[in-house]
Amino acid sequence: MSGPLEFLIVLAVLGGLVVFVTAPLRRARTPGDDSAAPGVAELEAAREAKYRELRDAELDHSTGKLSDDDYEEIDRSLRAEAIEILRALDRERALPSHGQ
């Protein structure tokens, strides 16, 4: 392969690279970012984990690993924790800063 052609290829790749990587910097700032704020995302993940825990406890109970009393107690406390998370989530969503 000839020298100049290789040079052109390298130049083209370099150009494409610079354009691609710096694109976000040239973009006008878009205020209405649709993604969740970090606090919301964190709480949503915590909620998912709590739901999973609830399901796990239920499965443990139905397969005979948890006694009825223990299950009632664990389920109650897990639900209380889940409600806590849901409330926190509502508070976080209600914040005016959400969505920036």
Added chain:
Amino acid sequence: MATVGRALLIMALGVTVYGIGASLYGARRGRRAWIDSGRRAVYALGALATLAFAILEAAFLRSDFSFNVVAQHSSTTTPTFYKLAAAWSSQEGSLLLWVFLLSVWSSLILFLTRRRVREIAPYATAVLLGFGAFFTSLAVFFANPFATSAQPPTEGAGLDPLLLHPSMMIHPPMLYSGYTLLTIPFAFAVGALVTGRLGAEWISMTRRFALAAWLFLGVGILLGARWSYTELGWGGYWAWDPVENAALMPWLCITAFIHSIMIQEKRGMLKVWNASLVLASGTLSILGTFLVRSGILDSIHAFGASTLGIPFVLLIAAMVIGSIGLILWRREQLRSDARLESLLSREAVFLFQNLVLVAMVAVVFWITFFPLISEALTGTKVSVGPPAFRPFIVPLALILVLLSGVGPIIAWRRVTAANLRRSFAVPVCVGAATLVVLLVWPGGPAARPFALIMFALAGFVLATVVQELWRGTAARRAMTHDPVPLALVGLVRRNRRRYGGYIVHAGLAVLLVGVAASSSFQHSQDVLLSPGQRASVDGYTIRYVRPTEAVSSQKISFGAVLDVSKGGKHVTTVHTIRNFYPSQNPADGLIGKFFDSADSDSQVGLDAGLRRDIWTVINVDPSHLAPLINQGDTLFANYAPSVMTQAAKMPPARAQQAMNALWAERDLAVAEIARRFVSHPWPTEFLLIVDPLVTWIWLGALIIGGGGLIALWPVPSLARRRAAVRKRARPSASPGLPVREPA
């Protein structure tokens, strides 16, 4: 094209350095645009590394010997399939493979998580790009895969024949995928520690990365073992070689993490421990790459110091010091939210399991590095060797199997005596029954207590998994009234993590039964046989029926057909072959170079079965042909030069004809000499092995892989399910909570 390749690597180095700066600046100043630009730097690295790798692969496919790596590791006669694999048999190519896999995996993960873990991601991006910068600069400054020579040779040196195995195509990329995937949880852990956000979101994400790395690394290790068993001609699958240990250590570490992270998820405990495990896994994966590539340990005398040693040591030191520093800095946030309530709970079992796994890592690390440790302490290098692993690893493995059975049937937080009895009765009985049956079995494994215990424990574990699946299915059927198979599938689908994990445990039990049986009850014999003679191994009579011989342009193959019988009844016929590849050393002679045992490998004659493998290998000594070979060499040494001088004076077409005639005569002579192996066979050495349950290892590995895939598979239409659950739960007292559903 080599210039383009090198330019791509330099650009890749530039883009990584830019990306690190952009990500860190964006994160510190809260500038979204810079963070996005930093993430794009990872995608760009992915594209550049892919292009560079494609150029290198294309050079291998075209047999472009102006590339030094191609000339050193491939040849025109190398099969196309292996030309592709030859790229990573070189130091330079494997570094490029590392960069390629790292950048592709990082790009994929960062793309998938682009809207999540917003605060952690820029730091993780910077760390990943840091690894990218390190390996790219190695490829740019120390081991350039695009180095060329002005006078390319007309033929390459060829690929080491030992690497001509299908596993070689897949084993290094799998292993490297595992290693590179381990850097991703590492990077996200660093990001989480820097930002102090080690919450639920980080956990759920890191767990998946860790699981993926665990799966790939595991597959890589297993393929390596399989290759060793079928290709290396020594009859084993695991030699405690530093290169193997290098992959095993991060794998054990990440296995521990996958379990203990669940305790953090559920109970908010063990945060320091989990952060340490994930950072240690990442560091061990770099250490593993270093061991594989530098040859510092097993071969320090043979190879001298590799040029890559110092940069790697610096990187590992930075990772260790940085990890410890970050954990100490964040120790306040890493305090546990809860305490262990009971020593008989699933979290306690996980904790024990973690301690056992970490102890295993410590044992493997200490014994592997002992030559270096002892040299530093006493001035003399002392090597301990494979037998030293056994007294430690065997008991630890037994405890591990026991725990892998106990874990699934014990509840989180606490248990009651009644529940314990209900969960353990059947599995314990199965384990005990296994033990009793094996003890009274005539000629059974009673003589080997460790193997015996392993079998009993495996019975226990398998029973727990079956019981769990059965009870889960029954509970589901009580709600849905589905037929059993449908209920089972539904159960596993709805609880992928849990049942995927249980299936992995079953696979582990099967695999370790294979390991225990095959290492305790192997019978092997090294014999010298002439055609018609027989040897006996573990009740099997193996008869050397006839020698075989085949000559092709690539190799000469000497083999033997062996007939295996037991008690006079035919069992199987196996064919083992020793291949000799022409050497590149001109001193070996025009004929002799085809019979050089330095470039030879064996093809195992294997009859694999569920109960036992019959494994045979022939070791042909071609020196019996030495008089004929020498005669041929002398003849051609006198004859060939005169043909060549004559040919030089002829027109090209005629010269080619004359040379072809000469090579045809040489090939005829080689074929004639090789035929002596069949016409005048001499006593030949065989290694004959009868090994029980080896197939269980590969079966167990398949089960483990399947279970891992189930656990890793994304939950289908999670959003839809969540919406459905919410809708159903709304009217209830606790808004948004899932109602109690069938399992």
Added chain:
Amino acid sequence: MSGGGPLQRRVGESAPGMDPSRKRAIRLTVALTAALLLAAALVYVSFSAGNKEVTASQLLTHGRPGQTYELAGTVVDGSVERQGATMLFRIRDPKLHVSVPVRYTGVVPDPFAAGRAVMVAVREQGAAYIGQQNSLTTKCPSKYQAAAASE
């Protein structure tokens, strides 16, 4: 933990009067003791069962008859000779021009060949060094390429 009949008593929970911090201290002590025992055993085994790893020149100058050494080095070109199941070869010091003869019986891994790095446990006996049966190990083949590149 609330009541329940005798069957409901939770297993593994210690006596109610026990101070939780003392319980933690006991657990920690047990774990540390186990770790210490493991470490001690590891150190003991590795120093007592280990063989000195030597090169050919070290073996010639410091080797004592009867003691077993782990000999590491390169197989000398053209030195490999088979006599039935026994194999004779010489192992060279990679840095010095010194080599020692080795008599070996047992499994020979495929990667074994002249010019390659191997390790074998040997004991001096007469003029030769006797290799322990099945102690010959060779390196992962991926290394040879690295060696060629870094040399």
